[in-house]
Amino acid sequence: MKIVVVGPGAFGIKHLDGLKNIDSAEVVGLVGRDAAKTQAVADEYAIPNVYTSLEEALESDADAVILCTPTQMHAAQAIACMRAGKHVQVEIPLADSWEDAQEVLKVQEETGKVCMVGHTRRFNPSHQYVHNKITAGELNIQQMDVQTYFFRRKNINAKGEPRSWTDHLLWHHAAHTVDLFAYQAGSKVIKANAIQGPIHPELGIAMDMSIQLLAENGAVCTLSLSFNNDGPLGTFFR
Known part of the structure; x- marks a missing residue:
């Protein structure tokens, strides 16, 4: 191709x-x-x-x-x-x-x-391991709890270069979890609740978000995201 x-x-x-x-x-x-x-x-x-x-x-x-x-x-x-x-x-x-x-x-x-x-997270080896267990009937998703924490004050990419667009907790991070949840739950999302914190005066984006999802089969997802994480663990997704 x-x-x-x-x-x-x-x-x-x-x-x-x-x-x-x-x-x-x-x-x-x-x-x-x-x-x-x-x-x-x-x-x-x-x-x-x-x-x-x-x-x-x-x-x-x-x-x-x-x-x-x-x-x-x-x-x-x-x-x-x-x-x-x-x-x-x-x-x-x-x-x-x-x-x-x-x-x-x-x-x-x-x-x-x-x-x-490009919803690539579902193909991560750890997520494929869980998905195979679900497919085999060994596991069942009842609730998925996800934390995505960064510390961001500059609009730069993974190479440390200035971006021509602004990284966003919803569009560029939560999107992965929404897809992963629907994939692992094996059911479409039918309800979503979301709130966001204050808008950063320079970046023009919310620095904190909380999202809840409900799948048609009753599975629940709770997602917490932040660009304000400056703690000892650094950037992490779990």
């Missing part, structure tokens, strides 16, 4: 590292706004084509596109990819509004192209 990766930042590079392990995957293009930076990454990964716009890349013979772009671009770019005849994987979240998410679904149904979201 011929693939174009959009976004040569921290997560784009994670995808490129992963794709090297898949014999049937060939990265044929890399898209980035900074031509020099994008070319440098392309040279490192032996990617033959560099583009500065998604529109240009969609004219290629690629089969699929992986979007590692700012959140606010996800829905429109996913739709553009499918309408151009490409399968697409979108980094979380699929969209930052219900209306946009529904439009992506509509276009997926119209085109028949694969549109998948």
